[in-house]
Amino acid sequence: MDGKESTASGVWRILDASLNRASEGLRTIEEYARFVLGDPQLSEQLKQLRHQTATAAEGLPRSQLLAARDTPGDVGTAIETPTETERVDALAVAIAAAARVQQSLRCLEEYGKIVDSGIGRAFEACRYRSYTLFATLEQLSQRRDRLADCQLYVLVDGGDSIEAMTATIAELAKAGADLIQLRDKRLNDRELYEHAAAAAATLRPSRCLFIVNDRPDIAAAVHADGVHVGQDELPATVVRQIIGPERLLGVSTHCVAQVEQAVSDGADYIGCGPTFPSGTKSFEAFPGTDFLRDAAATTTLPSFAIGGIGAENLEYVLDAGFSRVAVAGAITRSESPAAMVAELKQRLLRQDESTNR
Ligand SMILES: Cc1ncc(COP(=O)(O)OP(=O)(O)O)c(N)n1
Numbered sequence: 235m236d237g238k239e240s241t242a243s244g245v246w247r248i249l250d251a252s253l254n255r256a257s258e259g260l261r262t263i264e265e266y267a268r269f270v271l272g273d274p275q276l277s278e279q280l281k282q283l284r285h286q287t288a289t290a291a292e293g294l295p296r297s298q299l300l301a302a303r304d305t306p307g308d309v310g311t312a313i314e315t316p317t318e319t320e321r322v323d324a325l326a327v328a329i330a331a332a333a334r335v336q337q338s339l340r341c342l343e344e345y346g347k348i349v350d351s352g353i354g355r356a357f358e359a360c361r362y363r364s365y366t367l368f369a370t371l372e373q374l375s376q377r378r379d380r381l382a383d384c385q386l387y388v389l390v391d392g393g394d395s396i397e398a399m400t401a402t403i404a405e406l407a408k409a410g411a412d413l414i415q416l417r418d419k420r421l422n423d424r425e426l427y428e429h430a431a432a433a434a435a436t437l438r439p440s441r442c443l444f445i446v447n448d449r450p451d452i453a454a455a456v457h458a459d460g461v462h463v464g465q466d467e468l469p470a471t472v473v474r475q476i477i478g479p480e481r482l483l484g485v486s487t488h489c490v491a492q493v494e495q496a497v498s499d500g501a502d503y504i505g506c507g508p509t510f511p512s513g514t515k516s517f518e519a520f521p522g523t524d525f526l527r528d529a530a531a532t533t534t535l536p537s538f539a540i541g542g543i544g545a546e547n548l549e550y551v552l553d554a555g556f557s558r559v560a561v562a563g564a565i566t567r568s569e570s571p572a573a574m575v576a577e578l579k580q581r582l583l584r585q586d587e588s589t590n591r
């Protein structure tokens with residue numbers, strides 16, 4: 235083989251190896267989205283990218299790729315980096331696969347141009363699509379991981395001003411609130427958007443997740459971590475289409491049938507209540523702690539008891555098998571909100587050592 239021939243065969247070997255690496259990596263990520271995240275939207279988008287990559291590869295004759303293949307003669311097969319043999323969890327596997335896919339798509343794009351400039355462009359389009367998709371995957375995984383550790387969920391209103399509200403939520407997050415929900419029925423759309431944008435920006439550097447009540451459009455617009463909807467708002471499946479797979483979806487439930495529906499609609503967590511009479515919202519019926527027991531027996535989804543919960547009645551919620559609560563008045567109407575957050579959180583953490591709900 236002369237120099238020109240061996241360069242050409244080297245290019246075909248690169249294209250062959252990169253194509254295999256890209257399709258294996260995409261399949262690895264797709265399986266994660268399908269079986270670990272259980273996310274139909276993301277799985278479908280990944281499948282489409284796999285098909286798009288296969289279509290781009292149609293410009294590379296299979297016979298030429300196979301003719302150039304020389305796995306035993308590949309000097310790279312024996313090289314192994316220490317991190318290649320260590321994967322902490324399924325997410326780490328998916329993220330490592332995403333990095334390999336992006337590198338392979340870049341190789342296909344650059345070396346593909348030697349064969350045909352159109353092939354380079356087709357793989358470039360795949361690479362750009364992969365950036366957005368993989369960012370979605372990482373955000374979703376991180377949010378779900380953080381949600382799994384959340385126990386104390388605090389509902390706040392817009393306060394007297396945006397500045398007063400951001401000061402309050404920063405204090406609550408610092409004291410140990412795991413999630414903060416902006417719930418304010420008085421604000422008009424513009425005001426709610428502005429409050430939500432400020433709250434999202436305040437909480438972004440912290441571990442505390444930020445959820446917008448009722449409004450998937452505003453949650454998406456301000457890049458919130460998620461949205462919470464009740465039984466009288468948009469159906470969960472519609473909300474999911476608005477917020478995308480990467481944001482958290484919370485659904486209010488008042489009976490076991492609603493819990494089952496929320497689970498099958500793809501909720502990431504549920505609110506269960508009202509448990510006790512509330513100073514924040516009035517109710518005619520209280521499913522109470524009996525419902526908490528039933529919900530605890532129905533789902534393993536993160537479930538937050540809500541409604542009139544405070545330090546004085548928390549033990550009944552814990553006895554019902556819950557170690558996650560959502561509270562408003564007990565904290566926002568307390569003389570020392572930060573101290574109340576710390577107290578409730580400490581009791582929830584203690585409970586979590588014996589049960590994991
Ligand atoms: C965590 C959590 N659980 C339940 C609710 C109540 O939602 P909904 O039934 O839609 O009532 P409103 O809050 O909209 O009045 C919630 N907001 N958060």
Ligand SMILES: Cc1ncsc1CCOP(=O)(O)O
Binds near residue numbers: 389540
């Ligand atoms: C919005 C809502 N939904 C059920 S109870 C409730 C209010 C929660 O506030 P509080 O903790 O003050 O009862």
Ligand SMILES: [Mg+2]
Binds near residue numbers: 447448462463464467
């Ligand atoms: Mg609502």
